Each structure stands twice: as C-alpha cells, then as structure tokens.
Amino acid sequence: MKKDVLLYTGGEDFAEIINGGGYFVDKTAYMKELLITDAIKNSLFIRPRRFGKTLNLDMIRQFCRINYQNPGDKSYQQKLFVDNGRKLAVAGEYYKEFREKIMGEFPVISISFKTVEGTCFQQAVSQLIYKVGLLYDEFLFLIESSKQDLDDIEKYKKNKSFCKDKQDELDNPQNLNRAISILGTAIPQIASMLYKEYGRKVIVIIDEYDVPLQKAMIAEEPYYNKMLNIIRTLSGNIFKKDNEPWLYKGIVSGCLRIAHQSVFTDANNFTTFGMNDEPYTGFFGFTKEETHKLLNDCGLSDKESEVKEWYDGYRFGNKHIYCPWSLISYCYAATQKDIYAPQPFWVNTSGNDLITIFTDSSMESHNAENIDKLQKLMEGENVDISLMEFTTYPDLRVGVSFDVFMTLMLHTGYVTFAEGSGTVDKVTVRIPNQEILYCFNKKRELLFGENNPYWYNQALKLVDLLMANKTDEAQALISSMLKEFLSIRNTGDELYYHGFMVGVIGIASAAKGISFHEEIESGDGFPDIVLKNDATDTVAVIEFKKGRNERLERIQCAEDAAKQILDKRYAEPYLAEKYKNVFAIGIGFGGKDCYIQTLGNLAKSSI
Incomplete structure (x- = not known):
C-alpha cells in the first residue's frame, strides 16, 4: 500500500489534477x-x-x-x-x-x-x-x-x-x-x-x-x-x-x-x-491494463481479484472496462483510510429512479414476465434481449417492453453484454459485477416494504381477505404476488414461503391494528400464523405446507395443513375465549402458486 498516491475522487478538472500532482489515467x-x-x-x-x-x-x-x-x-x-x-x-x-x-x-x-x-x-x-x-x-x-x-x-x-x-x-x-x-x-x-x-x-x-x-x-x-x-x-x-x-x-x-x-x-x-463503437471503446472508463497499473501504483496488486469481482464486468467492444469512479474511490479508501472492503461507490452516487419506475409499472400491470427476468439477472443468470431504441422517458411510467428497458439499462451501466454475446440486434446481457448486484438487491428489498405503495396495498388487502375468510380471493392474490414479486426457482423448503407470508402479513396487520403472532404456542403445538382482531371478534389460524409444483400436490398440502390445525387443536384457546369468528385456513404452496383450504368458522361448528 502506498499512501503518497494522490487520488482525486470524482476529479473532473483536468488542470487541477495535472497541476496538483494527482493520479491521471492517460486518455x-x-x-x-x-x-x-x-x-x-x-x-x-x-x-x-x-x-x-x-x-x-x-x-x-x-x-x-x-x-x-x-x-x-x-x-x-x-x-x-x-x-x-x-x-x-x-x-x-x-x-x-x-x-x-x-x-x-x-x-x-x-x-x-x-x-x-x-x-x-x-x-x-x-x-x-x-x-x-x-x-x-x-x-x-x-x-x-x-x-x-x-x-x-x-x-x-x-x-x-x-x-x-x-x-x-x-x-x-x-x-x-x-x-x-x-x-x-x-x-x-x-x-x-x-x-x-x-x-x-x-x-x-x-x-x-x-x-x-x-x-x-x-x-x-x-x-x-x-x-x-x-x-x-x-x-x-x-x-x-x-x-x-x-x-x-x-x-x-x-x-x-x-x-x-x-x-x-x-x-x-x-x-x-456507443460503448461498442471503435475507436473510442477505451476512451471512458479504465481498461484491464490501466486498472492493473493503478492497483500496482497504489500498492494494491494483491486486491486485484476482489476489485475485479466488484468493479469489472463492463464490456465495451472487445475491452473489459472498470468503473473509474468506483475504482478511484476504492483505491482512495484503501490508501488513505486503510479500508479494504469493497463498497458500492457508484450506485450510491447514481440515481436509480429508472429501475424503480420500471419495476413499479411492471407490478401495477401484473407483468410477471418482466419481474421474473429481473430476478434471473439478480441470480447471476444471463438474459436474452433484442436491442431496442429508447423512445421517451415518460413511456417508462405507462409501461415499456423488457427489451426497451434492458437497452436503457445497458446504456446506463446496470447491465452489460455477456461473454460471447453479439452487440447488435439480439444480444445476451448480465449484471456486470457485485456493485450493481448490490444495487438491484437493495431495490428488491424496497419492493416488499411499506414504502412501496403498490406492494403495501396488496398486503393490506390480503389481511382483509384472510380475516373475512374469503379464501378464493386470497388464493388468487397470493398466487399473483408469488408470480410477480418472488423468485421460486431456488426454494427448497417450506421456510421460504413461511418467510414470504410472515413478511407480507406482518407489515399489513400492524398497520390495521390486528395482533400478529408467528409460531406462538397454541393447543398442542405452534401454528405458523395467528391473526387476532378483538374489535371484530375474529381470529384466523393459518398453517402452511409446501409440495411439488403440481396442482394436486398443492391441494393435498392445503388439506393436510388445515387438518393439522384440527389435530393439534391450534384454535382451542380462541374458541375457549368465545371469539365469534375463528377461521382455520390451510395453505399449500408449490412453485409460484398456492391453494387454500378453509375449514370455515370453527366457532359456529363448535356451538
């Protein structure tokens, strides 16, 4: 590490850098x-x-x-x-x-x-x-x-x-x-x-x-x-x-x-x-050779593989290009502050409004295919697109094709050409590095919070449906959410769906003043979720099970979940407390769908 290298983070004045003895990558x-x-x-x-x-x-x-x-x-x-x-x-x-x-x-x-x-x-x-x-x-x-x-x-x-x-x-x-x-x-x-x-x-x-x-x-x-x-x-x-x-x-x-x-x-x-037009593919950004020299000059050669993982990945023509802002910022932190952990420098200075607008419009239009392709990218997969000329910014609000959006993302640095891809017409793109993946993941976290009005309203609606035992509508809504918002390709067990439902229902029930309990002791066991509203004298006892991605399997799982509520007497404490409405709801998950089996109002059947 060399602390005598003068790095201008965000330096945009050529004379200031040269006359001030700053590090300059010759262009x-x-x-x-x-x-x-x-x-x-x-x-x-x-x-x-x-x-x-x-x-x-x-x-x-x-x-x-x-x-x-x-x-x-x-x-x-x-x-x-x-x-x-x-x-x-x-x-x-x-x-x-x-x-x-x-x-x-x-x-x-x-x-x-x-x-x-x-x-x-x-x-x-x-x-x-x-x-x-x-x-x-x-x-x-x-x-x-x-x-x-x-x-x-x-x-x-x-x-x-x-x-x-x-x-x-x-x-x-x-x-x-x-x-x-x-x-x-x-x-x-x-x-x-x-x-x-x-x-x-x-x-x-x-x-x-x-x-x-x-x-x-x-x-x-x-x-x-x-x-x-x-x-x-x-x-x-x-x-x-x-x-x-x-x-x-x-x-x-x-x-x-x-x-x-x-x-x-x-x-x-x-x-x-554009990024692939010679002779200027290396005019902006740092090439592999320029990056190697910079790291060596800063005494950070041993960090090259980590730097590559975080800030490389852009392909301009036949050149691998590093983001200069991030690279200079990293070297400055390492040489001046002894901070060697890579950080998302670029995404913290670049507005991500376009991603928000596109994902929001895709959600509101129930465009599950768009969301699914975004999820593939976030899981490190390549996605095939047709390059499309960007038309107008306002089109993002009313909906554009995934191809148009990805062309925009390509120009703005959020995706890049995959190895072996052509650069005209039909191409293959991917997220370039860990820094951009961090950005997408942060954006994904926001989709499931109360700061996203659409998601939040859907969660509020789902709680209302469950508390009214309107299971057909609740089933359709949950399946829609699974298709639009979540990746199910890597789900291996019931806990994935459990986490999904807890996240959705937990946010909304608190806003509605409904008591929310996750795996609280009840009867002879621990039901997955219990919702309780004293104002309406209503309790919903909910149990989940996961099966294969087949309709009959989901139905069987829902029936087994509902039966478990009875067998383990999960509803008994609420029946003993004389709640007028005690709904027993079993939900069977599989793939990006669910099936709901309700046993109706146990309070009435026990009278």
Whole structure:
C-alpha cells in the first residue's frame, strides 16, 4: 500500500489534477482522430454516469482553448500537456503536427447539464439560465471589442442581465418565455461573436445533455415535453446543418441516444459513439491494463481479484472496462483510510429512479414476465434481449417492453453484454459485477416494504381477505404476488414461503391494528400464523405446507395443513375465549402458486 498516491475522487478538472500532482489515467491519445477527422463534425458519446465523461471533455476543452487575451500563446497547454513530466501520449513526437494544428487554436464553449433538475419546470429552467449566465460571464470581454456589432453587444448585455436578475423570477410567464428564448440562442450568439473576434471556428461541448430530460420525467410535477422542446431547440440552433460557418466541432455526452424525438435531427454529420463503437471503446472508463497499473501504483496488486469481482464486468467492444469512479474511490479508501472492503461507490452516487419506475409499472400491470427476468439477472443468470431504441422517458411510467428497458439499462451501466454475446440486434446481457448486484438487491428489498405503495396495498388487502375468510380471493392474490414479486426457482423448503407470508402479513396487520403472532404456542403445538382482531371478534389460524409444483400436490398440502390445525387443536384457546369468528385456513404452496383450504368458522361448528 502506498499512501503518497494522490487520488482525486470524482476529479473532473483536468488542470487541477495535472497541476496538483494527482493520479491521471492517460486518455490524451483519443483526441487526435476526434479533433482532426473532417468526417466527424459532431460527436455524441453514450456512456454510463461516472465513467469519466466530464473529465475527458474538460481535457479536450483545455487542450483546444485559445488564449483569449493573447491568441497564439500556447504556453498554458505546453505546460499542461507536454512539459509536465508525465509523458502523456499527446506529448510524443507522433502528435507534434496534431499539437501545432489543434492545441490552443480554438475558442471553446463548454456547458454541463449534469445538475439541471427541479421539482417543476420553472426550477429546471432557472438552473439552465444560471449555467448560461456563467457563459455570458466567461466571455464578457466580447462587449468591449471594436470588432463586434453594437446590436450584438447590446443583446449580449441584456441577456446577461436577465440571467443574473431574473433567474429566480420565472413564475412570471413573460420572464419564463424570455428565459426559454435565451436558452435556445445564447450559445449560437456567443459562438458567432467569438468567430468574429478571432476569425477561428468554435468548438462547442455539452456534457450530460440528457440529464434534464430524465429529471423532468421523475419530478413531482413532470414536465418532460417542455424540457424536450428546450433541448431540441438548443441543439438544433447549435448543430443545425445550415448554420453560420462558426462551428468547428460539436462534442456531446450523455447516457442515452433518444430515438423518435428529433433531438439532433438538424445536426450536421452527427456521429454517435456507443460503448461498442471503435475507436473510442477505451476512451471512458479504465481498461484491464490501466486498472492493473493503478492497483500496482497504489500498492494494491494483491486486491486485484476482489476489485475485479466488484468493479469489472463492463464490456465495451472487445475491452473489459472498470468503473473509474468506483475504482478511484476504492483505491482512495484503501490508501488513505486503510479500508479494504469493497463498497458500492457508484450506485450510491447514481440515481436509480429508472429501475424503480420500471419495476413499479411492471407490478401495477401484473407483468410477471418482466419481474421474473429481473430476478434471473439478480441470480447471476444471463438474459436474452433484442436491442431496442429508447423512445421517451415518460413511456417508462405507462409501461415499456423488457427489451426497451434492458437497452436503457445497458446504456446506463446496470447491465452489460455477456461473454460471447453479439452487440447488435439480439444480444445476451448480465449484471456486470457485485456493485450493481448490490444495487438491484437493495431495490428488491424496497419492493416488499411499506414504502412501496403498490406492494403495501396488496398486503393490506390480503389481511382483509384472510380475516373475512374469503379464501378464493386470497388464493388468487397470493398466487399473483408469488408470480410477480418472488423468485421460486431456488426454494427448497417450506421456510421460504413461511418467510414470504410472515413478511407480507406482518407489515399489513400492524398497520390495521390486528395482533400478529408467528409460531406462538397454541393447543398442542405452534401454528405458523395467528391473526387476532378483538374489535371484530375474529381470529384466523393459518398453517402452511409446501409440495411439488403440481396442482394436486398443492391441494393435498392445503388439506393436510388445515387438518393439522384440527389435530393439534391450534384454535382451542380462541374458541375457549368465545371469539365469534375463528377461521382455520390451510395453505399449500408449490412453485409460484398456492391453494387454500378453509375449514370455515370453527366457532359456529363448535356451538
């Protein structure tokens, strides 16, 4: 272990890492083809969150950015990329011509939508206006230039003033409309003025373009379509085919290539680089070789197998990729805090709202097949899917196919291609590592708690049915729950079903003020569950048995369970206490079904 390795957890500022002596995994070699090739005008990089997109885009920004006060002075980049003693790839002789043509040669406009969200549309627009206001501040020197038209300078001043003074006053419809208009034109306005000022084309970088769309869908007051119109207008005005000649390159990052929405319809030569598109499969994330070197440099080589189990597993093209956020966080904890146990670093910083929405919608639509496939993944199995273009975020709320959802999960880093799988059309996916499995398991735990309204309401309904001895309806409901929510493939004994029923009934009975007893001594033994409600003078004595996954076997088990209630006199104490309703209920389980046999109201039969 080496404590002198300086690790920037979550570091996104290239200059801060280099100048501060921080550890840096060299990705500079990827810039040449991206910035030189004429065929690639605009690029969209699709990668999961926390895979180094922001840092790499900042690296590009700092490499290309012109010295606005002294054009032609490249000393900043020379020190940052070449004369830093790190022997970065771009500092080599092979890249000399590339450095002469690109390094320090372009005005660069860079904006990130990573933190843009709001409980309502106005709040989200306010966040965007704040970010655009920072751009107006960055290039404020333009309004002092004699090269600029007076009308452009006046408009610049007005827009800057609005971003500063009206950012928090968007409840006013007039201000809101003005803000939306500025968002669509601010970057083209600034870019045009930069082009006029320096006579050089502009590079535009947009990081995490799709975050505002996702946040708009999960907000308390969803505003997806309104936000989509803003992003579509903004991208169209920046990357449109017939724009002014100021654009050199556009570079955009995000998690998803959203189809059927025309976000980039008007873009000129827009090329999407997904996880499997060469030559950029290793541009984001850490390769196996880079990870090996990092662990060795940190004195953690002996932890490589454990690190692989937790943070490897992503397959980008033919490369095995590790999650950089998790890996750096792990190495930092190990070298600085002597904490060697892997932790779920990535999933604790990445919103899991999409999983929640999909599972909830699958539950509410009684889509047992979706839940079953999710369970297969959580048990380490591979699942076959057909890759489908993601359509719109709101579709998740009304229901999308498992294939569409898994395509989304593939892009967002929750599943990856299985070994031997193709990467187009029909593919096989799996959960990549222990960290993501931890996330899914935590999500599964939430499905069975009172924080999940649908599950909770089903549990409340089941208790009502059992306490009313409505066994046909209770049987149907329990079987539905088993099919939709639980994996029965690995159930070996009665205890699995016992735990399931105790969990369901225990939560709901407490909420209803019904006494719940598990294996309490009664008669000559210990019934599985006893529910007692003094207010309605009702007791339900419930016994479980498990059989094979066959109908007749379940029926026999239910009958045997009911008979056991009689034979071992489980109901006798409640009959002696003169409860008016004492129901004896036997439940036979097998596979993902059950059968209920009731003996009726024993209190009446004993009169």
